[in-house]
Amino acid sequence: xxxxxxxxxxxxxxxxxxxxxxxxxxxxxxxxxxxxxxxxxxxxxxxxxxxxxxxxxxxxxxxxxxxxxxxxxxxxxxxxxxxxxxxxxxxxxxxxxxxxxxxxxxxxxxxxxxxxxxxxxxxxxxxxxxxxxxxxxxxxxxxxxxxxxxxxxxxxxxxxxxxxxxxxxxxxxxxxxxxxxxxxxxxxxxxxxxxxxxxxxxxxxxxxxxxxxxxxxxxxxxxxxxxxxxxxxxxxxxxxxxxxxxxxxxxxxxxxxxxxxxxxxxxxxxxxxxxxxxxxxxxxxxxxxxxxxxxxxxx
Numbered sequence: 001x002x003x004x005x006x007x008x009x010x011x012x013x014x015x016x017x018x019x020x021x022x023x024x025x026x027x028x029x030x031x032x033x034x035x036x037x038x039x040x041x042x043x044x045x046x047x048x049x050x051x052x053x054x055x056x057x058x059x060x061x062x063x064x065x066x067x068x069x070x071x072x073x074x075x076x077x078x079x080x081x082x083x084x085x086x087x088x089x090x091x092x093x094x095x096x097x098x099x100x101x102x103x104x105x106x107x108x109x110x111x112x113x114x115x116x117x118x119x120x121x122x123x124x125x126x127x128x129x130x131x132x133x134x135x136x137x138x139x140x141x142x143x144x145x146x147x148x149x150x151x152x153x154x155x156x157x158x159x160x161x162x163x164x165x166x167x168x169x170x171x172x173x174x175x176x177x178x179x180x181x182x183x184x185x186x187x188x189x190x191x192x193x194x195x196x197x198x199x200x201x202x203x204x205x206x207x208x209x210x211x212x213x214x215x216x217x218x219x220x221x222x223x224x225x226x227x228x229x230x231x232x233x234x235x236x237x238x239x240x241x242x243x244x245x246x247x248x249x250x251x252x253x254x255x256x257x258x259x260x261x262x263x264x265x266x267x268x269x270x271x272x273x274x275x276x277x278x279x280x281x282x283x284x285x286x287x288x289x290x291x292x293x294x295x296x297x298x299x
Contacts, residue, residue, distance in 0.1 A: 006047045011073060013040035014052060018070040020132070021059055024221060028102050028131040028195075034221075095124045096280045099143035102129040103223045104267065107243035109144075112290050120282050131195075134270065141277045142284070143270045156268035160291035162240045164199055165261035167253045169233040181258045186213040189235030191226045194219055199238045199264055206262040227253075240264065242294060267291075 016026035017037055027034040045052055052066035062070060100109060105127060113125065134143050134152040144159065145151060166185065176188060192200060204211040218235050220226050227244055230237035231252045241261055247253040255261075269287065271277075 006044050007040070010040040010044035010047070012077065013037045014044050015070070015074060015077065017041060017053070017060065018062055018066065019074070019135075021061060023060060025131055028222060029129055031102055031106065031129060093124060094122065094278055094280065095126050096142075096278050096283055097126045097128065097140045099128050099130060099134055099138070099140040101144060101146065102131055103243060104144060104146075105129050106224065107227075108245075108294075111246065115290075116283065116286050119286065123280055123283060125283075136272075136274075139274065139276075140272050141274075141280065142272060144267055145270060146265050146267050151268070151270055154270040154273070156270055159267045159269045159288065160242070160294065161263050162242060162265040162267060163261040164203060164238055164240050164264040166203070166236045166238050166256045166259045167244065167248075168230055168236045168256060170251060170254050172233045172235075173254055173256070181256050182207050182209050185209065185236060185256075185259075186215075189216045189218055190214045191229050191235045191237040192217050192219045193223055193226045193237075193239075194221050196223065202264050203238055203262050207260070245294075 012030065013026060013032075013036075016029050017023050020026050020029070023034045023037045023041075027037045030037065041052065048069075050065045050069075051063050052069060053060045054063055109127075116125075128138065128140065133150045134140070134145065134154065136152055143154070145156075146162065148156070166182075168188075172188075176184070190200070200214065201211050203209075204214070216235075218229060220229060223239055223243060226237040226239055227247065229235065230239070231247060236256065241248070241255075244253055248255070269284070
């Protein structure tokens, strides 16, 4: 009798962590917490009876057994996706493969997809999220990235500007009252994002605020943690406005008075050079129209 297969989620966590050599980046790719990735890998190790990662260093590394296992299963999910898409496309169904930054997908793209599905019901979207360099060994038709180091040699086409401003919960703003912003920021707890160390220095430089004076800090790993922390009243977060459109609209967050937004980056559309890529000009036209009509993304 053949051995039972390990859990699919555990395999996904293992492949992502092995590819990044980092549980945090794997978690961002899979839109889960680093603790969830660690638990899934521990479950996999217990199931197969081998240690897959050396955790003695700050950056986790594959053990020799883990490296051999990764070499055998690394393309497992890509082959599954390709096989499934091929079945659909044989039946006349078109599938567009989009490689996107996790936070951008979660907070900007996904809320808008119902509109696209209503306009183009015959085109299906296969969404893959990754926080770093485009992996050209994986099938994709187009990608969205912000950092030029992640373009993988592809030609970037401007999509939209990223504008960021200090935000907090209405309750916190009511508690502190009028403090004469932006100078009053120095007396408030500041939420800093480790994955975006550029944000506060960029905003402070544009508004004549000394970044060194913002010493009362709460540091979190990712933008979505900063958004949640700000909504919970833990401090002032500097986040891209395009990620908090709903939080601003429903009153969970407010922009601090006299603290204007600044351009903190730009997002780009990159098209694959793979010969079997799916051409979907209607999606690209829709995406550009959404970017042009997004108030938080206008230059």
